[in-house]
Amino acid sequence: MTADATLGAPASSPASGAGEERTDVEGVAVPTGHLIGGRRVGAGAGFEVRSPIDWEWKLAEFPEAGAVEVDAAVDAARGAFPDWAALGPEGRAPYLLRLAAGVERRAAEIAQVETVDNGSLLEAMRERVIPRGGMNFRFFAEYAVSRLAEPSRILHGGERNTVRHDPAGVVAVSTPWNAPFMLATWRVGPALAAGNTVVLKPPEWAPLTCSLLGDLAEEAGLPPGVLNIVHGGPETGAMLTGHAGVDRIAFTGSPATARTVGAAAAAELTPVSFELGGKSPFLVFADADLEAAARTAAYQYDNSGQVCLAGTRLLVERSCLDAFMERFLAEVEAIRVGDPREAATTYGPLIHPRALSRVEAHVEKALAQGAALRFGGKSSGGLYFPPTLFTDVPSGADILREEVFGPVLTLQAFEDDDEAIALAESTDYGLATMIFTGDESRAGRLSRRISAGTIWVNCFYVRDLETPFGGTKHSGIGREGGRHSFDFYCDVKTVCERTAAFAAAGTGGGS
Numbered sequence: 001m002t003a004d005a006t007l008g009a010p011a012s013s014p015a016s017g018a019g020e021e022r023t024d025v026e027g028v029a030v031p032t033g034h035l036i037g038g039r040r041v042g043a044g045a046g047f048e049v050r051s052p053i054d055w056e057w058k059l060a061e062f063p064e065a066g067a068v069e070v071d072a073a074v075d076a077a078r079g080a081f082p083d084w085a086a087l088g089p090e091g092r093a094p095y096l097l098r099l100a101a102g103v104e105r106r107a108a109e110i111a112q113v114e115t116v117d118n119g120s121l122l123e124a125m126r127e128r129v130i131p132r133g134g135m136n137f138r139f140f141a142e143y144a145v146s147r148l149a150e151p152s153r154i155l156h157g158g159e160r161n162t163v164r165h166d167p168a169g170v171v172a173v174s175t176p177w178n179a180p181f182m183l184a185t186w187r188v189g190p191a192l193a194a195g196n197t198v199v200l201k202p203p204e205w206a207p208l209t210c211s212l213l214g215d216l217a218e219e220a221g222l223p224p225g226v227l228n229i230v231h232g233g234p235e236t237g238a239m240l241t242g243h244a245g246v247d248r249i250a251f252t253g254s255p256a257t258a259r260t261v262g263a264a265a266a267a268e269l270t271p272v273s274f275e276l277g278g279k280s281p282f283l284v285f286a287d288a289d290l291e292a293a294a295r296t297a298a299y300q301y302d303n304s305g306q307v308c309l310a311g312t313r314l315l316v317e318r319s320c321l322d323a324f325m326e327r328f329l330a331e332v333e334a335i336r337v338g339d340p341r342e343a344a345t346t347y348g349p350l351i352h353p354r355a356l357s358r359v360e361a362h363v364e365k366a367l368a369q370g371a372a373l374r375f376g377g378k379s380s381g382g383l384y385f386p387p388t389l390f391t392d393v394p395s396g397a398d399i400l401r402e403e404v405f406g407p408v409l410t411l412q413a414f415e416d417d418d419e420a421i422a423l424a425e426s427t428d429y430g431l432a433t434m435i436f437t438g439d440e441s442r443a444g445r446l447s448r449r450i451s452a453g454t455i456w457v458n459c460f461y462v463r464d465l466e467t468p469f470g471g472t473k474h475s476g477i478g479r480e481g482g483r484h485s486f487d488f489y490c491d492v493k494t495v496c497e498r499t500a501a502f503a504a505a506g507t508g509g510g511s
């Protein structure tokens with residue numbers, strides 16, 4: 001769109017100059033320009049952002065970055081890299097801890113903006129999701145200090161082997177709209193802590209809180225160019241992830257887009273970390289705590305089903321089907337769909353009219369392919385869609401395999417462990433699996449046989465940032481979390497030194 005655009009004039013201070021436009025969202029002044037080399041640039045119209053709470057509510061206009069802005073952002077990141085890398089984990093930690101503190105201090109404001117921008121529940125944003133964004137900086141800043149260096153090892157011949165984790169360079173981050181702030185910080189946090197500089201492309205359907213992240217970075221005193229932000233849609237994303245100056249690509253989104261990103265990455269041989277979609281199975285065995293299973297199953301409608309990890313395929317042991325259904329229906333009955341700012345609301349709207357059309361198309365197709373609609377299935381006005389369940393689904397129906405990314409679940413019964421595993425394994429996805437059972441040995445057996453990045457047994461959504469996160473099959477490539485993040489965001493080097501030679505030359509050892 002703005003491939004030949006000229007960068008806005010340099011601003012003398014963050015509060016003035018071209019690209020310094022802000023939009024007022026719930027009393028918060030959100031910047032609507034790109035952030036490149038510490039300057040807000042690129043004023044002017046590109047794309048509109050509207051609130052899914054009420055689609056008539058226009059929140060902002062953002063410029064769309066073209067080649068000029070993307071080049072400038074990558075150059076700025078490249079320029080800032082040597083000094084940021086040279087600080088080392090201890091030198092970088094104070095900046096990132098200040099950034100974490102800024103997120104924590106402004107969590108309520110960020111939550112308000114996120115809710116209006118993408119329709120997520122205000123309370124969940126304020127209490128859990130935005131604070132987790134702060135943790136993404138705090139945890140990796142501290143982890144880098146304590147864990148980035150690996151112990152060295154003396155080999156039999158007297159050589160010393162040391163494994164170094166040195167920052168890779170410029171990291172391109174592209175993330176989706178269903179949890180924009182949390183998903184961006186989950187990539188930006190470890191990338192910066194490892195000593196890289198970053199160019200972030202926020203999701204065009206909900207870019208506001210990622211744009212605020214630029215303010216938080218400035219407030220934390222991050223040197224210009226360490227974090228750059230370019231706004232835009234798929235074209236901007238493609239320019240960034242296909243850029244020859246990028247050393248790592250962290251992409252979160254759909255498998256379809258990942259194929260495009262992967263092809264561009266292959267041309268430049270740029271390493272990728274892909275966190276993609278899911279169609280996760282939610283298994284309930286007769287020996288489980290059925291109250292907990294039903295409550296957690298109903299929670300799979302959270303965020304209007306726009307959760308990559310959601311267990312959208314309920315697989316229930318036939319002998320407890322009636323008992324489970326009775327409890328599940330009671331839980332669903334209590335769900336309130338509405339304005340996500342209100343305390344009584346369980347979940348809010350779908351993100352965009354195109355998301356609504358996609359969900360409706362999935363429902364239509366499921367009906368056409370012979371699935372029985374147990375409840376829901378039709379928009380309740382605006383972008384609000386009720387909890388929906390399909391039962392008696394023919395085994396070949398697409399609704400059993402395709403990610404809907406809306407509040408639509410299917411229910412299937414199974415007789416035994418083997419059938420449960422076969423059903424669980426019957427998609428191309430492998431992001432998560434939930435197992436509700438009272439039998440620990442069964443949990444162990446199933447965990448070995450089911451392919452998934454995360455298996456939650458008798459729980460859901462519990463995250464420890466030290467453990468790996470990612471997906472198998474079409475749900476992703478690579479793992480992040482703890483040292484796995486640093487394995488990706490760093491060049492991992494083995495340095496093998498014959499130290500006797502240092503002594504002979506009188507220069508001493510050291511690494």
Ligand code: NAD
Pocket residue numbers: 174175176177178183201202203204232233234235236237238239241251252253254255256257258260261275276277278307308309403405431471475476
């Ligand atoms: P999408 O793939 O359409 O878009 C994701 C982001 O990629 C957007 O910001 C988009 O502008 C950008 N993009 C588009 N083309 C690009 C390109 N060539 N290079 C770089 N960026 C590009 O996904 P979506 O529909 O917006 O998001 C929903 C999907 O994301 C679902 O499949 C969901 O399961 C998945 N998701 C996965 C995780 C996870 O952690 N595994 C988390 C959240 C969402």
